[in-house]
Amino acid sequence: MAAVIETAELKKTYGKHEAVRGLNLSVQAGSVCAFLGQNGAGKSSTIKMLLGMIHPTSGTGRVLNHRIDKEKESLLIRQRVAFVAEDKRLYDYMTVAQIIRFTRSFFPSWNHALESRLLEQFELPPERRIRQLSKGMRTKLALLLGFARGCELLILDEPTEGLDPVAIEDVLQIVVSLAAEGTTIFFSSHQIAEVEQVADHVLMIDRGQLVLDAPMDEIADQYRHIQAVFPEPVEARDFRVPGIEKVRTEGRTVSLLASHNVDLILEHVRMLHAGSIDVLPISLKEIFLEKVKARS
Amino acid sequence: MVACFSWFDFAVPLCYLCSTVFRKPNPSSGVPIYVQLKEQVRHAIETGAVSAGDQLPGIRSLAETLVINPNTVIKVYRELEQEGVLEIRHGLGAFVTSRRRRRSKTEEMRDAQQLVREFVETLKAQGLDEGEMRRLFEAELAGEFQRR
Numbered sequence: 023m024a025a026v027i028e029t030a031e032l033k034k035t036y037g038k039h040e041a042v043r044g045l046n047l048s049v050q051a052g053s054v055c056a057f058l059g060q061n062g063a064g065k066s067s068t069i070k071m072l073l074g075m076i077h078p079t080s081g082t083g084r085v086l087n088h089r090i091d092k093e094k095e096s097l098l099i100r101q102r103v104a105f106v107a108e109d110k111r112l113y114d115y116m117t118v119a120q121i122i123r124f125t126r127s128f129f130p131s132w133n134h135a136l137e138s139r140l141l142e143q144f145e146l147p148p149e150r151r152i153r154q155l156s157k158g159m160r161t162k163l164a165l166l167l168g169f170a171r172g173c174e175l176l177i178l179d180e181p182t183e184g185l186d187p188v189a190i191e192d193v194l195q196i197v198v199s200l201a202a203e204g205t206t207i208f209f210s211s212h213q214i215a216e217v218e219q220v221a222d223h224v225l226m227i228d229r230g231q232l233v234l235d236a237p238m239d240e241i242a243d244q245y246r247h248i249q250a251v252f253p254e255p256v257e258a259r260d261f262r263v264p265g266i267e268k269v270r271t272e273g274r275t276v277s278l279l280a281s282h283n284v285d286l287i288l289e290h291v292r293m294l295h296a297g298s299i300d301v302l303p304i305s306l307k308e309i310f311l312e313k314v315k316a317r318s
Numbered sequence: 319m320v321a322c323f324s325w326f327d328f329a330v331p332l333c334y335l336c337s338t339v340f341r342k343p344n345p346s347s348g349v350p351i352y353v354q355l356k357e358q359v360r361h362a363i364e365t366g367a368v369s370a371g372d373q374l375p376g377i378r379s380l381a382e383t384l385v386i387n388p389n390t391v392i393k394v395y396r397e398l399e400q401e402g403v404l405e406i407r408h409g410l411g412a413f414v415t416s417r418r419r420r421r422s423k424t425e426e427m428r429d430a431q432q433l434v435r436e437f438v439e440t441l442k443a444q445g446l447d448e449g450e451m452r453r454l455f456e457a458e459l460a461g462e463f464q465r466r
Binding site for chain 1: 345346347348349350351352353377378381382385386387388389390393456457460461
């Protein structure tokens with residue numbers, strides 16, 4: 023499989039603030055890739071660089087084989103990639119029907135069937151002005167305009183923010199449908215549950231750096247939470263084994279976050295004469311909290 | 319309204335199996351979604367919900383109904399094909415293979431189900447609640463899975 027998004031040592035600084043600090047990303051064609059991180063972690067800056075909307079301070083990248091730091095090429099990127107921005111900015115004075123007609127005219131591969139289906143499913147009133155739409159409706163409209171463009175790559179920045187659970191499920195179902203047609207989807211999100219549901223790959227960034235880059239199945243397969251109780255008090259330095267991401271000790275108990283190598287870690291824990299050992303599955307949310315907390 | 323022929327028409331799930339036999343996997347259980355779905359397919363065969371020769375839902379409709387990644391469905395079908403449980407006929411879909419062993423497997427599962435039921439009753443009699451049982455089971459299964 024080919025990479026549709028690739029970056030090498032991508033950096034962005036605003037004055038003294040380093041928003042993105044040397045990102046090496048790779049997103050494979052046909053995947054649904056989630057891009058996770060806290061507010062201010064650098065997600066939106068990264069996305070804007072990928073689309074050529076802001077210039078990287080250093081480093082480089084390619085989207086659909088076009089250089090993101092070359093102005094002419096980044097124009098091609100914006101033609102070939104559907105993007106739904108976080109702020110869902112739309113022309114307020116247009117009606118729903120007008121903005122659809124307006125947007126449609128730019129894109130020859132517009133998906134008319136999807137457009138009418140979404141208009142109905144999202145219950146968008148065609149004659150209403152955009153300034154009179156609720157926040158949820160604006161989001162749905164922005165997503166409709168992005169989904170119907172018929173692009174091979176779809177980049178979504180916080181697509182489901184402000185939507186109710188029913189609308190979220192609708193949006194995820196469309197993501198799944200488009201993925202089934204071969205569209206690559208790269209989306210940032212705070213909603214970890216929805217990521218776990220539809221993504222097949224997860225990229226997690228914290229303070230502008232990649233802290234996790236793994237297939238979803240591998241995460242569920244290999245990440246474990248290990249709890250053990252020992253006869254004597256233990257310290258964090260007793261647990262230096264490859265695969266242990268995080269150690270928390272309290273007197274005679276320890277809690278470990280393992281990313282792989284669980285067998286060897288368990289052997290090590292047994293060698294320290296642990297009385298009871300529990301191995302528990304761990305959700306992406308817990309991994310996220312651990313990864314982010316570990317650094318703050 | 320615009321054209322009414324659509325690639326979505328056949329995406330609107332026609333398959334009754336999608337919603338009656340298969341349940342939405344629990345993404346936060348720690349068990350990969352593909353493993354959960356694989357178990358569901360196996361379970362459907364073992365309980366007789368689908369039998370030898372039956373066609374399974376298409377990749378797309380199953381992915382849409384369960385709202386999971388289509389690559390996950392592909393992975394499950396492919397692995398089950400390798401295990402001889404399914405047969406993929408090109409351009410037609412996935413079918414349950416006919417094997418004699420099924421009958422005894424169904425009985426085996428029924429017996430196991432009975433054992434689990436009795437076990438749960440015993441634990442309940444000892445005063446354990448649902449959450450506690452679930453934790454013990456999950457810890458035990460996760461441990462078992464790791465040891466192998």
